[in-house]
Amino acid sequence: MTSKSGQGEAGKSDEPVKQDAVFAETDGMTDEAWRAIVGNDASFDGIFYYAVKTTGIFCRPSCKSRVPNKANVRVFQYALQALEAQFRPCKRCRPDGLRLPDEEWVMQIEQWVEEHYSETLTLGKVADLFHGSPYHLHRTFKRIKGITLAEHIQQTRIARAMMELTATNRSVMDIAVAVGIPNAAHFATVFQKKTGLTPTQYREAASAMNQKPNGGMERGAN
Secondary structure, eight states: OOOTTSBOGGGOBOHHHHHHHHHSOSSSOOHHHHHHHHTTOGGGBTTBEEEETTTTEEEOTTOOSOOOOGGGEEEESSHHHHHHTTOEEOTTTOGGGOOOOHHHHHHHHHHHHHHHTTSOOOHHHHHHHTTSOHHHHHHHHHHHHSSOHHHHHHHHHHHHHHHHHHHOOOOHHHHHHHTTOOOHHHHHHHHHHHHSSOHHHHHHHHHHHHHSGGGGOOOOOO
């Protein structure tokens, strides 16, 4: 990798050399670009930007966020290219001084939770993935949505469990695992707290309602 001084022979800038090293490959990034990302190499800031497809965020090479999966990374020469590709600036490293609005940041996190609720999720893990601190994420999410991220994850899981109990014959244990609450007793407790019914009672009530005419709506006699 070239010197971090930013100057080549005879005082000439080595930025064109670095750009060649990063963009020499037409299909994907070069090894040099990947090493810069893994090493948080600030000497490549302004030479390229990298985006992570799973989170929709783009960063400077020097960003201190968790190293992404290489298969999910795209490289851009300019921040504008990343924006045009529908990626949004990292809140931690603020590429080109750009700042992602809190509302949009929270929306991205909500969308990600919808796809990953079955996984083990913690405030720290989500904050790391979306390039913010746990404290800032907790405060920002609650300010914008009125509930904490943990409450949102739980609501998402219970809503999915309700759908599964109504539309499938899967066991309660299978559903608990599928929605990210693998402890059956804990799942039943959380479910009852949210709905007022145990998972089995909810399934039976939903089945009974579905068997009634007009979707369970009974008309009184005139």
